[in-house]
Amino acid sequence: MKKIIRVWDLPIRLFHWLLVLCIIGSFISVNIGGNAIQWHAYFGYSVLTLLIFRIIWGFVGSTHARFTSFFPNQEAILNYLRGKSPRVLGHNPLGALSVFALLFALCVQVTTGLFVDDEIAFQGPLAKYVSGTVVSFLSEMHEGNQVVIYVLIAIHIGAIWYYKKFKGENLIKPMISGDKEIASSEEAQYLPTDLSRDSKDGVLQRSFALLLLSVIAVTVGYFSSK
Template sequence: MRVKVWDLPLRLFHWLLVLCVIGAVASIKLGGEWLVWHERLGLSIIGLLSFRLAWGVVGSTHSRFVSFFPTPRRFMDYLRGGWHGLGHNPLGALSVFALIGLFGFQAVSGLFANDDIAFSGPLRNLVSSSLSNDISSLHRRTEDFLYILVGLHVLAIIVYRLRGKKLVGPMLHGYKHAAPEQSEPVRGGGWIALLVALMIAGAMVWLASGVWIEIPPPAPAAPAW
């Protein structure tokens, strides 16, 4: 039987994050005038991840972190073939948390980074030049880990597909096939929860944008004489 697993907000988050990450990588490679889009996409990623963290608490059943957190017991059950959940399996859960953590680090570190030429993150002025340079170095070096983790994620999708398990389809339409005893009503994730999550995401984007930082007035020009 078909059962609803992934709610619409979670599915939209997933695909918007994919698009924003691809755009952020492409814009940094293009450089030049595209760097302004790199910053905008970075802020969008912060908003999306903030939404996901909130939705992991107030969202519907299978979107909540507590429903799929990879505890040792769940992981051992999965390795022994005794795990039969509908949401993320323990291995997939590890991938979810790793991706959220890495994307989050990249997005937040980019707020304080600079390229020594023309680009400075929106919160660059809140830290010293040396600290900004250190953060910029970490931001660039961590990019390789992002490629590795995303590559492993895509490889896992392909392997599961070859084994007859579809992961992409359910993330598009939200439904999975399950035995009757596995089905359970999906709870939570209503309009109030959605509004709360969106407000948190909006507040985090506002903070990350740095528009609240007062720019000091320019120093008075020295007299010509």
């Protein structure tokens, strides 16, 4: 008999898949160029909205969404690499390191994007407030940081494939359903306290997340249109 535990709440799952769609849309639109660059900007503003939401949700969200539940440290990473750490419901130490790295790279990307000015089809809403030298520097950083993001995404996808192929663990399914299934024979591999920490995912939790996301979206939309 399997133990079913709610790990990822609906707000986190929606954040994850909306972020995937926005990154794909951003990649396609920037490579099409021309008038599509405006769509690239829209996708960028959407990513900015989602990132602000995720950062706030990392402090006020459900158990496994909070940064304190999976913040990596040297000891945890070394123990994991040595195979001495218990299994976890959420992100393992290496996975957590990857998550923080990707969130940081995306934050750099959307922040620099606000200052980009290609002098043809697009000018970021903050470009007019800084010098041409700063705009040029941040524009180059925005372009170069794409490579970092693509590498981190490739690592992320590779890790998913590795866990499915060699460890028999499907990391995508819980990010769709929200639940993780733990077989009775696997329970001893987890800390007892971890197995009792279901994430809250009720109506109040979801309503608060929707309100928070709406406020952030309106705020980002207002400042990006000025």
